[in-house]
Amino acid sequence: MGSTQLPPGTEETLAATSAAAAAPGEPVEMVQLLGPDGKLGSDPVFSDYAKRIDPEKLRVFYADMARIRRFDQEATALQRQGELALWVPLTGQEAAQIGSGHASQPQDYIFPTYREHGVALVRNVDLAELLKQFRGVSNGGWDPRENNFHLYTLVLAAQTLHAVGYAMGIQRDQKLAAATDSNDPKAAVIAYFGDGASSEGDVHESMVFAASYEAPVVFFCQNNHWAISVPTEVQTKVPLANRAKGYGFPGIRVDGNDVIAVHAVTEWALEHAREGRGPVLIEAYTYRVGAHTTADDPTKYRESAEEAAWREKDPLDRLEKYLRAEGLADEAFFEQVKADGDELATYVRSTTHGLEVPDIREAFANVYAEQHPLIAEELAWFEEYSAGFESDEEAAN
Amino acid sequence: MATMTIAKAINEGLRASLNSNPKSLLMGEDIGHLGGVYRVTDGLIKEFGDERVVDTPLAESGIVGTAIGLALRGYSPVCEIQFDGFVFPAFNQITTQLAKIHSRSLGKLSVPVVIRIPYGGGIGSIEHHSESPEALFAHTAGLRIISPSNAHDAYWMIQKAIECQDPVIFFEPKRRYWLKGEVDVQNPGLSEDPFKAHVVREGTDATIVAYGPLVPVALAAANAATEDGRSIEVIDLRSISPLDFDTVEASVKKTGRLIVAHEAPTFGGIGGEIAARISERAFLHLEAPVIRVGGFHMPYPVAKVEEDYLPDIDKILEALDRSLAY
Numbered sequence: 001m002g003s004t005q006l007p008p009g010t011e012e013t014l015a016a017t018s019a020a021a022a023a024p025g026e027p028v029e030m031v032q033l034l035g036p037d038g039k040l041g042s043d044p045v046f047s048d049y050a051k052r053i054d055p056e057k058l059r060v061f062y063a064d065m066a067r068i069r070r071f072d073q074e075a076t077a078l079q080r081q082g083e084l085a086l087w088v089p090l091t092g093q094e095a096a097q098i099g100s101g102h103a104s105q106p107q108d109y110i111f112p113t114y115r116e117h118g119v120a121l122v123r124n125v126d127l128a129e130l131l132k133q134f135r136g137v138s139n140g141g142w143d144p145r146e147n148n149f150h151l152y153t154l155v156l157a158a159q160t161l162h163a164v165g166y167a168m169g170i171q172r173d174q175k176l177a178a179a180t181d182s183n184d185p186k187a188a189v190i191a192y193f194g195d196g197a198s199s200e201g202d203v204h205e206s207m208v209f210a211a212s213y214e215a216p217v218v219f220f221c222q223n224n225h226w227a228i229s230v231p232t233e234v235q236t237k238v239p240l241a242n243r244a245k246g247y248g249f250p251g252i253r254v255d256g257n258d259v260i261a262v263h264a265v266t267e268w269a270l271e272h273a274r275e276g277r278g279p280v281l282i283e284a285y286t287y288r289v290g291a292h293t294t295a296d297d298p299t300k301y302r303e304s305a306e307e308a309a310w311r312e313k314d315p316l317d318r319l320e321k322y323l324r325a326e327g328l329a330d331e332a333f334f335e336q337v338k339a340d341g342d343e344l345a346t347y348v349r350s351t352t353h354g355l356e357v358p359d360i361r362e363a364f365a366n367v368y369a370e371q372h373p374l375i376a377e378e379l380a381w382f383e384e385y386s387a388g389f390e391s392d393e394e395a396a397n
Numbered sequence: 398m399a400t401m402t403i404a405k406a407i408n409e410g411l412r413a414s415l416n417s418n419p420k421s422l423l424m425g426e427d428i429g430h431l432g433g434v435y436r437v438t439d440g441l442i443k444e445f446g447d448e449r450v451v452d453t454p455l456a457e458s459g460i461v462g463t464a465i466g467l468a469l470r471g472y473s474p475v476c477e478i479q480f481d482g483f484v485f486p487a488f489n490q491i492t493t494q495l496a497k498i499h500s501r502s503l504g505k506l507s508v509p510v511v512i513r514i515p516y517g518g519g520i521g522s523i524e525h526h527s528e529s530p531e532a533l534f535a536h537t538a539g540l541r542i543i544s545p546s547n548a549h550d551a552y553w554m555i556q557k558a559i560e561c562q563d564p565v566i567f568f569e570p571k572r573r574y575w576l577k578g579e580v581d582v583q584n585p586g587l588s589e590d591p592f593k594a595h596v597v598r599e600g601t602d603a604t605i606v607a608y609g610p611l612v613p614v615a616l617a618a619a620n621a622a623t624e625d626g627r628s629i630e631v632i633d634l635r636s637i638s639p640l641d642f643d644t645v646e647a648s649v650k651k652t653g654r655l656i657v658a659h660e661a662p663t664f665g666g667i668g669g670e671i672a673a674r675i676s677e678r679a680f681l682h683l684e685a686p687v688i689r690v691g692g693f694h695m696p697y698p699v700a701k702v703e704e705d706y707l708p709d710i711d712k713i714l715e716a717l718d719r720s721l722a723y
Binding site for chain 1: 454462472501505539592640
């Protein structure tokens with residue numbers, strides 16, 4: 001790990017036992033705490049982080065995973081009914097998103113790709129706002145500054161560079177804060193991307209920049225095994241987490257369907273970044289159970305047996321088993337979770353119907369921050385053109 | 398008043414912005430200790446340190462992409478792309494992200510990034526070092542594109558670009574870097590607004606519009622035309638997007654004839670846009686079709702034949718003759 005400094009003892013332990021150690025090409029170890037059987041295992045580094053999660057927090061994890069899955073079903077239905085132009089389902093990836101999202105602090109800034117609905121939920125983004133993009137009434141929808149949750153970026157991996165630049169800004173702010181004895185909490189950035197986007201040059205460049213300047217950024221790669229129809233093996237011949245070695249910072253593969261391990265690893269990584277020790281790459285090993293989008297048909301390129309095998313590793317099932325076995329949640333809890341999910345679905349459905357179609361004048365108004373003569377000229381033409389129709393209508397009446 | 402080259406004027410303009418705006422910073426390849434391959438950032442790292450004059454890894458998409466992130470955090474980054482032909486690795490970040498984030502966020506986010514690009518030919522260089530890609534960016538809404546032709550404008554326009562809340566691409570006429578001129582560092586005068594065209598020579602018989610490296614060529618052609626008794630007006634466009642059609646229109650309504658000259662290929666270029674707009678705005682004032690003088694539809698040719706490619710005094714005079722013959 002070069003000059004990268006880890007917490008005392010961590011580097012040795014990771015090197016000896018954990019996922020960051022494997023040489024490129026070798027099978028990588030995967031950090032897992034909660035197995036598909038619902039039994040809690042241990043890890044020499046990350047069990048200590050997992051111990052910070054109290055039972056109430058575990059119940060929140062479960063409730064959030066269940067709610068976002070229910071939301072995902074509702075959004076898919078809305079697309080099928082013609083209410084959304086497209087939907088990008090997340091089912092299967094709930095633990096990777098809810099676990100990592102909950103590890104972030106309010107002062108951290110999140111750069112999602114376009115499937116991070118679970119992280120959006122954790123960051124308190126109004127999920128109806130999130131649907132604006134997919135209904136075709138906005139290219140964004142929410143105010144990224146309110147929850148430090150950036151707009152979805154559809155050009156793959158472009159946001160990983162924005163994340164590193166933002167982290168470089170945090171570094172400069174923190175130097176300024178240190179000089180002025182400010183008490184602002186230290187912050188970091190999470191850059192989400194997928195196994196497909198990992199092939200984009202911007203991911204490489206973002207990791208080079210992040211390493212060079214030791215920027216406080218956590219690269220969170222959800223390896224969901226499929227980039228639309230192309231399997232991960234076409235993107236990489238080594239475990240994606242191993243790539244971090246080439247840049248000189250830690251890379252960890254974590255069971256992306258294990259919300260406890262995801263939370264522990266992400267919390268460690270964010271602390272590492274916030275404390276000025278540089279970037280971390282997390283590869284959350286998970287699976288896109290559904291289609292890439294509602295326009296996709298996975299039966300064309302993969303076996304249903306593969307999907308069935310991954311359903312056995314379901315992130316919600318294993319946490320439910322654990323909560324029940326340990327007596328941490330009763331039937332009433334699970335019933336309440338289901339009711340909350342249905343309530344969310346109803347809210348989203350009714351709000352989606354009510355989403356206002358914007359006026360194209362809103363588009364004119366936001367091309368530039370400052371006055372621009374061509375915009376003014378074209379808007380003036382459009383107003384005159386539109387007014388012509390109105391006077392025609394008046395004449396007809 | 399001080400006499401300085403265009404390169405030095407940009408250097409002084411950057412220094413003034415770094416002094417006045419603590420959130421401004423420079424980033425690019427070799428801009429620190431080397432001072433840039435054209436020395437435009439010479440000495441700035443000593444004065445402002447490596448946090449504000451950042452030698453970046455050799456990756457153009459990385460430079461622009463991280464600049465966007467810094468801008469989202471409240472900084473005003475000024476990126477240097479080393480040569481015109483090397484901007485394309487950053488084309489995606491510039492056109493799909495930088496240009497669109499303000500619009501995408503419905504105005505909630507601004508990304509005041511400046512991208513400095515030395516551009517144009519005439520320096521006898523190898524492939525990718527002599528191009529004029531401004532039209533590719535002008536076609537993208539959300540960007541502003543300006544290009545100074547003299548030292549005073551260079552000094553003030555770079556500062557105005559950094560102050561602007563929109564992304565600005567600042568094309569530097571690299572073969573004019575050593576052109577000296579008077580700079581009034583106290584008073585911008587007409588340079589206050591970087592998005593307005595300037596009438597740099599008044600005339601009555603025809604108008605030549607040029608920008609960046611061709612402004613001195615257009616002026617020389619106008620002077621040569623006086624030998625034939627022609628009175629030629631010359632407009633320095635200064636801004637390519639937005640484009641100050643009002644100034645061009647007013648001139649054409651006076652002269653009735655228009656020549657547009659740029660180094661970039663004429664096909665799909667800025668000249669065509671000007672011709673179309675002026676034909677709409679001043680059709681009945683035109684005594685002749687608008688004539689374009691520009692590069693051919695070919696990759697920028699090898700240095701030993703670039704003289705045949707570049708617009709020069711004779712090509713502009715030939716266009717004037719054709720226009721005046723109508």
